[in-house]
Amino acid sequence: MKILGYRDADYESFVKRLNRRALPTHDVRDLVADIIAEVAGQGDKALVAYAKRFDNVELNAKKLFITPEELADVKVAPSTKKAVAASLKNIIAFAKGGLRKDWSMINAEGARVGERFQPFDRVGVYVPGGKAPLVSTALMTAGFAKAAGVPEIIAATPCGPDGKVNPELLYALKAAGVTEILKIGGAQAIAALALGTKTVKPVDRLFGPGNRFVVEAKRQLFGAVSIDLLPGPSEVLIISDKTGNPDYIAADLLAQAEHGGDSVIGFITDSKALIGKVVKAVEKQLLTLNRAKYIKEVLKQGTFILNVRNMAEAVEISNAFASEHVSLICADEKKWLPQIRTAGAIYLGNNSPVAVGDFLAGPSHTLPTGGSGRSFSGLRADQFQRRTSIVKLDKKSVRKSLEVVQEFARIEGLDAHGRSTAIRVE
Numbered sequence: 001m002k003i004l005g006y007r008d009a010d011y012e013s014f015v016k017r018l019n020r021r022a023l024p025t026h027d028v029r030d031l032v033a034d035i036i037a038e039v040a041g042q043g044d045k046a047l048v049a050y051a052k053r054f055d056n057v058e059l060n061a062k063k064l065f066i067t068p069e070e071l072a073d074v075k076v077a078p079s080t081k082k083a084v085a086a087s088l089k090n091i092i093a094f095a096k097g098g099l100r101k102d103w104s105m106i107n108a109e110g111a112r113v114g115e116r117f118q119p120f121d122r123v124g125v126y127v128p129g130g131k132a133p134l135v136s137t138a139l140m141t142a143g144f145a146k147a148a149g150v151p152e153i154i155a156a157t158p159c160g161p162d163g164k165v166n167p168e169l170l171y172a173l174k175a176a177g178v179t180e181i182l183k184i185g186g187a188q189a190i191a192a193l194a195l196g197t198k199t200v201k202p203v204d205r206l207f208g209p210g211n212r213f214v215v216e217a218k219r220q221l222f223g224a225v226s227i228d229l230l231p232g233p234s235e236v237l238i239i240s241d242k243t244g245n246p247d248y249i250a251a252d253l254l255a256q257a258e259h260g261g262d263s264v265i266g267f268i269t270d271s272k273a274l275i276g277k278v279v280k281a282v283e284k285q286l287l288t289l290n291r292a293k294y295i296k297e298v299l300k301q302g303t304f305i306l307n308v309r310n311m312a313e314a315v316e317i318s319n320a321f322a323s324e325h326v327s328l329i330c331a332d333e334k335k336w337l338p339q340i341r342t343a344g345a346i347y348l349g350n351n352s353p354v355a356v357g358d359f360l361a362g363p364s365h366t367l368p369t370g371g372s373g374r375s376f377s378g379l380r381a382d383q384f385q386r387r388t389s390i391v392k393l394d395k396k397s398v399r400k401s402l403e404v405v406q407e408f409a410r411i412e413g414l415d416a417h418g419r420s421t422a423i424r425v426e
């Protein structure tokens with residue numbers, strides 16, 4: 001844990017480094033470029049080889065997908081079915097609220113102009129599976145595709161060394177409307193979905209979170225496909241004044257740390273007394289948790305606790321850091337909430353655990369990380385819609401448009417443009 005106060009000598013330089021840009025390291029970039037090139041050249045053969053190398057599983061080109069029989073055989077507990085249904089209910093309702101609807105207007109010359117929204121035909125959804133079967137992520141991505149009416153949803157997730165995928169995850173994928181399941185993970189899966197192989201039909205758009213290799217693959221393949229955002233290793237930044245409950249704050253920090261050793265957690269407060277209490281609570285609660293291995297890694301390398309001068313400084317640091325999740329706990333919520341601009345999602349007050357947003361609340365938990373929140377927003381339903389603008393004129397509106405069109409045509413030296421308009425009213 002890096003604990004620093006504004007009086008410390010290295011405070012300013014540390015805070016400056018929190019103003020980050022979402023850029024990959026050289027080694028990850030090079031490795032992912034090689035993986036993409038291999039998949040582009042070797043197709044399914046490369047998928048089989050990487051599955052062996054990174055996931056220790058023997059597959060062949062005929063075994064890359066979950067079969068319909070496997071899917072039909074999936075059995076889960078009634079409590080799982082109930083939880084999946086409850087989460088999906090909120091997700092679909094929230095997603096429907098975020099869908100765009102067709103609209104049109106009459107412009108100044110009398111032409112009808114509008115926008116039309118249709119679901120993408122085929123999307124790919126990556127569901128991480130390296131460290132935990134992220135059942136909730138299946139719902140928080142594919143559920144939005146389903147709500148938007150996407151007919152073909154292919155999911156990719158790594159299988160275990162036995163070639164199997166967790167049954168709860170399969171159940172959730174099915175419930176969320178996924179139509180094919182590729183048992184491949186990592187950058188190689190992203191490359192297969194974007195470029196296609198003999199057995200994998202390429203997609204129009206790619207969605208979903210993953211580790212740094214997955215995120216970097218999406219970044220490099222942008223152009224071949226469009227992507228949703230760059231959702232990488234989980235993060236939380238908690239901003240609290242003295243009204244924060246130290247046990248709750250510690251619990252939320254630990255919850256995001258258990259996602260994996262590459263998670264980042266931060267706590268910023270203007271109350272020095274609260275820092276001591278939170279650190280004690282973290283140490284105490286850690287003893288009772290199962291995933292202490294990952295959490296200890298995060299506490300060692302990915303944790304910072306800052307004692308700032310005041311709330312304004314806390315908010316400024318938060319905007320520079322652009323955390324995936326920001327938890328804001330303070331007496332004057334109305335004042336500070338509008339000033340937090342770069343967070344993927346904001347959790348308000350002592351009683352809003354980030355975990356409820358992770359699993360159940362409704363907004364997608366697929367959120368920008370690594371500083372990308374500065375320029376990306378979290379996953380939304382309308383990202384599964386293709387937008388097309390539509391223009392319709394009649395003789396009257398052509399006549400009214402002609403003068404301006406001809407002037408642009410003259411300036412740009414494009415006389416055929418002017419002619420194509422004039423010809424309609426001659």
Ligand SMILES: NC(=O)c1ccc[n+]([C@@H]2O[C@H](COP(=O)([O-])OP(=O)(O)OC[C@H]3O[C@@H](n4cnc5c(N)ncnc54)[C@H](O)[C@@H]3O)[C@@H](O)[C@H]2O)c1
Pocket residue numbers: 031050054055127128129130131132134137158184185186187209210211213214231232233234259260262263324365366367368369
């Ligand atoms: N931002 C969000 O919205 C969000 C949501 C859910 C999960 N997440 C994050 O997703 C991540 C999931 O990571 P994960 O690792 O558990 O699963 P993952 O499925 O993203 O990655 C596992 C795959 O990575 C590949 N891989 C592993 N080691 C490799 C190496 N050395 N070189 C190249 N490829 C390698 C393997 O092929 C493996 O299948 C976590 O960091 C979690 O925090 C983020």
Ligand SMILES: [Zn+2]
Pocket residue numbers: 234255256259354355358
């Ligand atoms: Zn989480």
